[in-house]
Amino acid sequence: MPASQGSDRYITVKSNGGLNQMRTGISDMVAVAHIMNATLVIPQLDRRSFWQDSSKFSDIFDELHFIKALQGDVRIVRELPKELESIPRARKHFTSWSGMGYYQEMTQLWKDYQVCNSCCKIRFTSCNNDLPLDIQRLRCRALYHALHFSPPIEILGKKLVERLRSRGGRYIALHLRYEKDMLSFTGCTYGLTDAESEELRIMRENTNHWKVKVINSTEQRMSGLCPLTPKEVGIFLQALGFPPSTLIYIAAGEIYGGNTHLSELMSRFPNLVFKENLATKEELKAFTNHASQSAALDYIISIESDVFIPTHSGNMARAVEGHRRFLGHRKTITPDRKGLVKLFDRLESGKLREGPPFLYLVQEMHKNWQGAPRKRRGPLPGIKGRARFRTEESFYENPYPECICGPKAHIEQDKSI
Structure with a gap:
């Protein structure tokens, strides 16, 4: 499966919920970034939910391993480039239970924006069963091979x-x-x-x-x-x-x-x-x-x-x-x-x-x-x-x-x- 080349297109993510909601949501966002040919910025974790946990991504997960393990699939960066911080962004709460076609259509966002802000509460649709084999395997690589806990x-x-x-x-x-x-x-x-x-x-x-x-x-x-x-x-x-x-x-x-x-x-x-x-x-x-x-x-x-x-x-x-x-x-x-x-x-x-x-x-x-x-x-x-x-x-x-x-x-x- 060819890697996403989205060097000038970025998805930023706010990941919500408890540990395992975050883990599966992040894994799905890796697949979304690949489908949309975008660079994924390391997700921000929810600090205001019921759990009141102030942990950063690197406190819970091995950030460097996450980036390296997926470099053949998706480009991942720690932060949004400084020059893009002040530009207008697409703010998109992706529709839950949406499948491959939906995210392919969302690539139209890149016509007008370089950055898309998203809420990581994603559930693929047809989804559990009907996604292409390479996308399903990418979700597994992200969850089981890339998303290791911090040392x-x-x-x-x-x-x-x-x-x-x-x-x-x-x-x-x-x-x-x-x-x-x-x-x-x-x-x-x-x-x-x-x-x-x-x-x-x-x-x-x-x-x-x-x-x-x-x-x-x-x-x-x-x-x-x-x-x-x-x-x-x-x-x-x-x-x-x-x-x-x-x-x-x-x-x-x-x-x-x-x-x-x-x-x-x-x-x-x-x-x-x-x-x-x-x-x-x-x-x-x-x-x-x-x-x-x-x-x-x-x-x-x-x-x-x-x-x-x-x-x-x-x-x-x-x-x-x-x-x-x-x-x-x-x-x-x-x-x-x-x-x-x-x-x-x-x-x-x-x-x-x-x-x-x-x-x-x-x-x-x-x-x-x-x-x-x-x-x-x-x-x-x-x-x-x-x-x-x-x-x-x-x-x-x-x-x-x-x-x-x-x-x-x-x-x-x-x-x-």
């Missing part, structure tokens, strides 16, 4: 993996999304006290960019839209056959309610480990108040784990699953939350007990939910127009087949959907 993050991340290995050899990375912001955003209050539920409601009400304010928690849970509680995770892991001695790294921020809610998971799996147990205070000092850098440590440890288990299908879970698939379909167990809730409620009501029949039901439910090779799912049937693209499986959640080589005999249909 301080990489060094500490690898140290923490080594320390985990020294404790038991093998470990699970559990992305326990039982954090205040997630519970508030999803409106999930099962197992919480009235006071805790009210605290989350107030937080949701006062967070302006969360558009949905009134949420039925019971309906959310029955639809499988709530993260598993620590208690439910303990029951689930035990049913899958993991022994109590299993080493589990908690890849998450502060767990809501702390040990009060963690106690029932710890009673079944006491060998829980957090960053604070693995790293010294001095090592973690540089990451204080830098949520994206801290999340990058969790990302590294999750990628390198023997098993990755996310308790909610958010950006981190999808990104890690896709990266693990890219690295050879490393084992990822995705809980069928909707199916599990029905079993948990039967346990709660006494209609079912934690014995062989329960274990069989859980294991049968998840035999095809463990990251085995399969083709990416297309849009759900019956949905028309642009909305259908939103129901596709994310390219970054499963970059097969474009970015993963393997014999067709290994590809399984996903029977869990």
